Amino acid sequence: MTGRIVLAATPIGNSDDASSRLRDAMAGADLIAAEDTRRLRDLARRLGVDLTADLVAVHDHNEADRAQALIERARQGGLVLVVSDAGMPTVSDPGFRVVEAAAAAGVEVTVLPGPSAVLTALALSGLPTDRFCFEGFLPRKAGERSRALAGLATEQRTMVFFEAPHRLEESLAAMAAQWGPERAAAVSRELTKTYEETRRGPLGDLVAWAEAESPRGEIVITVAGRPARAASLDELVAEALVRVESGERAKDAVADLATTGGVPRRELYAAVLAARSGGARGA
Template sequence: MSGTLVVVATPIGNLGDLSPRAAEALCSADLVLAEDTRRTGRLLQHVGSGAPQRSLHEHNERERIGDVLEQLRAGARIALVSDAGTPTVSDPGYRLLAACAEAELAIEVVPGPSAALAALVLAALPTDRVAFEGFLPRKGAARRGRLAELTGEPRTMVLFVSPHRAAADLADLAGALGPQRPAALTRELTKLHEQVVRAPLGVLAERVADDGVRGEVTLVVAGAPASVPEPVGEDALVARVQALLATGMAKKAAIAEVATSAGVPKKVVYQAVVDAGS
């Protein structure tokens, strides 16, 4: 009988956020796949787990997959963790999970801490529709293209920001999305010096440029506001109706068409036509 890959979310700062189920998964695992074995070693020691570790990070994930699949087929219960938060969310592990799914091997998830979700809640911005963007591309056409895509994104956006690139990221976002776009910069979530600064992008960009920023940073940015159509004057409404009438369209149908395209009630267009004597 094949084993199971257990994806375990780990604390993003406060060890008290590790759930009992997560602790049990780490203690009962035959092997723990860790992004940084030194960091995870401290977590294992905290929960009293003697499970052996093996590294799995962005530089060796591909070459490790075959061996992990063999162990799973042999019945091993293997826990996958990242340095902090939920694995595969801008962290290694996606390729391994995809390989396990393709091989029809069992996968479980032990949900828990996530910097993206914590920041989204603290930002106090709309959460009904959300776009997780992870890290911006560092430079070049990829970066310019991503910023152009985000300009019209209507959903609230969540981005991870490296402290040493925070000034450039915020400046470029303010330039692309506008300095008045509402945003929230969160840092050191769940830790002693947790901080949330809610301000327009331009203000955040200036503050970080002047003072810098330290620690783990997650940025939440409001989506693009819905475009409001320019109001159409009565003369323009009448002109549109007359243009449609000239094509042979019936007056009732022409009024309905103009009303729909202008975003106004049909009675408004009708009254404009009557007042113009058309």
């Protein structure tokens, strides 16, 4: 493992979750780019790893400036390890700009997989996991947060957010206001740690819980997507007309939309013909 950049996942709470590959990489790296070098040294101590690598702090404020130096070290044959304070680099943590620069420079990048707060919370949530999206941290300002949540109003995938404990209640309340207090959700905190907890329920109930309990620790919020609803006949007709205008055969568009919309094909086709003839007369 030389002449490359390695993104390495670190424990999100329990040091025993560190893989043997992570230990070997930390011990054998030529250069380690860490979000916080003090935390890296503490992790090495807990894992019993003797660090011999050069250490450099790479965080949100300096990553763009330091990425090229990491690329050059790998080009010279060095093993460059990139770690964040917890979890996988690039996921709401530094690392993206390093990978972007390495890809542009043709430098090999690989990953040592491991703990992920996103996937751990998703698995614990009890919500659908077949389709999901990660939204990171919501904006701190109320207006910007409301706009961000409004932009997700039609999202049907399960959504995962990070949040600071002192903003949990207001973020849950904003979600309940935008998406309704009955929307299913879960709040996970202190994942893999001694006081790990996941609270599940409607957003309205979670707001009341957060207000009463003021939960502490690192927080992940998981929220169900908007339930799919059957499109009305008028909506299906409108979509069919758009597709016909773009060049698709009316019969093909109707066949597809009737299947996905759960309506009789003849009924939809007749409605589309009536709409087209009505539009022609109006024109």
